[in-house]
Amino acid sequence: MSDKMPGESRGLLDSLGTLAATLVAIAHTRLDLLSADVEEDRAHVLSLLVLALAALFFIGVGVVLAAILLVVAFWDTHRLLALGSLAGFFLAAGVAAGVFARHKARTKPRLFAASLSELLKDRQQLVSRL
Template sequence: MPNGASPDSGNAGGSGGLYGSLLQLLATLLALLHNRIELFSVELEEEKIRVLRVLAWGAAAFLLLGMGMASLAALIAVALWAEHRVLALGLITLMFVAAGVAALRVAARWVSAPSGLFAASLAELRRDRDELTGS
C-alpha cells in the first residue's frame, strides 16, 4: 500500500463500504425524524387553533345565552309576580337547572370523545416501525 494507506482509507469518504452505509443510514434516519417532528408540529398548531376557536365561540355563546336567560327570567318574574310569585320563581329555577344539566351533558360528551390529536403522526410512526421491523 503506497504512502502508508490502509485498506479502509478509500472508503472513509462515504463513497462506499460499511462506514459510508452507516453514514447514509444515519442521514436517512435523521431526515425521517425531522419529517415526523415537522408533522407533529403542524398537528400541534392545528390543535391549538381549534382549541382557541372553540374557546372563543364557547365564551361568546355563554355570554349571550346567559344574558338571554337573565332576560327571560326577568320577563317571567314580571309577568307572573302579582298573582303567582312562587310559580314564577319555580319556573325560573327549573329553567336554569334544566339548562345547566343540558350543558353538563354536552360537556361530558365532548370530554369523553377522542380528539384524534396527533393521529397522523402516530400513523406515520406506526408505518415506519412496521417497515423497519418488516412486519
C-alpha cells in the same frame, strides 16, 4: 496485512453518511408532523373556548331578558312580544352553541394521530426488512 481496498473504506463512509442523512430526514419529517398536530390541537381548543364563551354569553343575555320579561309581564302587551322574542332567540342561540361545542369536543381527532400513524408505518417497514 489488511485485505481492505482503498475504495471499501470510502464506501463505508458514504453508507454511514447516507444513513445519517436518512435518519435526520426521518426525524425532520416526524417533528414537522408533530408540530402540525400541536398547531391543529391548539386551534381546536381555541375554537372550543370561543364557542363556550359564546354559549355562556347568549345564555346569560337570555336569562336577563327572561327576568325582564317576567317584570314587564304585567305592563303593556306589546313589550311582551319584543322581550319574549329576544329572550327566546338568545336562549336558543346559547343552547345551540353549547350543543355544538359539546359535539365538537366529543368528535375531535386523537392528538398526534398523523405522527403516530407515520411512525407505525416506519416501524412496519423496518420490521419487514429484517
